[in-house]
Amino acid sequence: MSPTMQADVARTNRAFEEVVAARNVAALDGVYTADARILPPGGEMIQGRENIKTFWANAMAGLNVKACRLETVTFELSGDTGYEIGRATLEFAAEGAAPMSAKYVVIWKQEDGAWKWAVDIWNPNA
């Protein structure tokens, strides 16, 4: 992965963290491709960025999430597709609530010159 692409990937991942911190799902336009798919634990696969925004709006409110931190473990580029393995830590607004550790795989595609998430699947570590 080139330094430029590494910066692009980091920018998108930081954008997701900001979406969570600000509960601003409109900014998911810069994170997911228009026809992206997410595979959330405990639910069916969801396709399309607008549906994904609804999912995250509900999930962030339902879980009372305060912050999310993403850490890339491996990233490989093959042809026009990237794939990433990472760790996520979720923090909750409720006092005394323990953070949750999760792990994920994201398939990356370029859309309008930006690297975005085309497929996003995760699950909790415990």
Next chain:
Amino acid sequence: MSPTMQADVARTNRAFEEVVAARNVAALDGVYTADARILPPGGEMIQGRENIKTFWANAMAGLNVKACRLETVTFELSGDTGYEIGRATLEFAAEGAAPMSAKYVVIWKQEDGAWKWAVDIWNPNA
């Protein structure tokens, strides 16, 4: 994806189903690459085929799994890497136990001429 590759992918997925049906983790040699990683729900990432065999031996015994059926939803090849989104159905040996539906993303790589799973992450639908 060429018909040849489609057949290769199907063969590997059928091999996994046979591993479960026969509780024969030795045959995972034909399913996972030597340095494959799995990201199981409720646990940490596990790397290396021998460690993956131990995981599945314990999981199949612990859950008393009888059968597993895999269904490819999408498969894309990009460079030397494939990635698949799929659905899995697990059946249990206990009388009256309801089957479990799950979904997964698998990153595919070629090893010794065969297409195998290099990264495998899944989660339950409910």
